[in-house]
Amino acid sequence: MPELPEVESVRRSLAGAVVGTRIEQVRLGAFTGCIAAPDPASFSRGVAGQRITSAGRRAKYLLLGLESGDTIAVHLRMTGELVVVDHDAPLDRHHHVTFVLEDGRELRFADTRKFGRIRLLDPGAMRQLDRSLGPEPLDDSLTDERFAEMLAGRRRAIKPLLMEQTFLAGVGNIYADEALFSAALHPLRPGDSLAETEASRLLAAVRDTLQGAIDRGGTTLRDYRDGLGRPGTNQHYLQIYSLQAGEPCPRCATPIERIVVAQRGTKLCPRCQPSPSQ
Ligand SMILES: [Zn+2]
Numbered sequence: 001m002p003e004l005p006e007v008e009s010v011r012r013s014l015a016g017a018v019v020g021t022r023i024e025q026v027r028l029g030a031f032t033g034c035i036a037a038p039d040p041a042s043f044s045r046g047v048a049g050q051r052i053t054s055a056g057r058r059a060k061y062l063l064l065g066l067e068s069g070d071t072i073a074v075h076l077r078m079t080g081e082l083v084v085v086d087h088d089a090p091l092d093r094h095h096h097v098t099f100v101l102e103d104g105r106e107l108r109f110a111d112t113r114k115f116g117r118i119r120l121l122d123p124g125a126m127r128q129l130d131r132s133l134g135p136e137p138l139d140d141s142l143t144d145e146r147f148a149e150m151l152a153g154r155r156r157a158i159k160p161l162l163m164e165q166t167f168l169a170g171v172g173n174i175y176a177d178e179a180l181f182s183a184a185l186h187p188l189r190p191g192d193s194l195a196e197t198e199a200s201r202l203l204a205a206v207r208d209t210l211q212g213a214i215d216r217g218g219t220t221l222r223d224y225r226d227g228l229g230r231p232g233t234n235q236h237y238l239q240i241y242s243l244q245a246g247e248p249c250p251r252c253a254t255p256i257e258r259i260v261v262a263q264r265g266t267k268l269c270p271r272c273q274p275s276p277s278q
Pocket of ligand 1: 249250251252253254269270271272273
């Protein structure tokens, strides 16, 4: 958390709110460890005075393009938030970076758990980041054929594979469980055990799951807010992730199971998603 739909929702909200606006200066709080590159002083110098020319997203990175050609890349990780507020909105100790905008508003980065990271990337570093990530699941260039090719030879279980950012961009624990349930595939199925029809079904399920969540402004279980401070509503539409073990499957009423896959709690229906060992 947040995953692709949440970052996309932040992107959309910021696109309307800050693109075209100049950042007058950067104010850093006591915790500067969230500025991962370059050093905090160089970061502030590189951003101050720059107009924001675009709000983009790649995988779970939010990308603010600057007129210099550099990009501010924000990874929210667990509890990071990037919200536009008026300058007199109260500040607290969880606000680590404030981008002071020319019109009196402020774009503030807050993070209670302090895992979020912000980088200023030149065009070369941005290309490198882009190349290090797998394809975007909602991109038309990711065809059924290409997805089947990606799965070929991958022995890894399908759930951690879906969450591997170098394999596929933007999917995390919530949407992996939701998509595998929709596609009726067990999370421990090895990637290369999927038949062509199963691979196509999985890609379609990943897309539907992510698109539905984007349409609802993301999933807010605890902290997540978009760039204007609004929670999403997709938490009301989760099929399996939010269920407890023993609760009935929404499709067949069999009790839901919780297993651990690659250290992550995983919900599944043992009837709808048959185990690979059966
Ligand atoms: Zn079921």
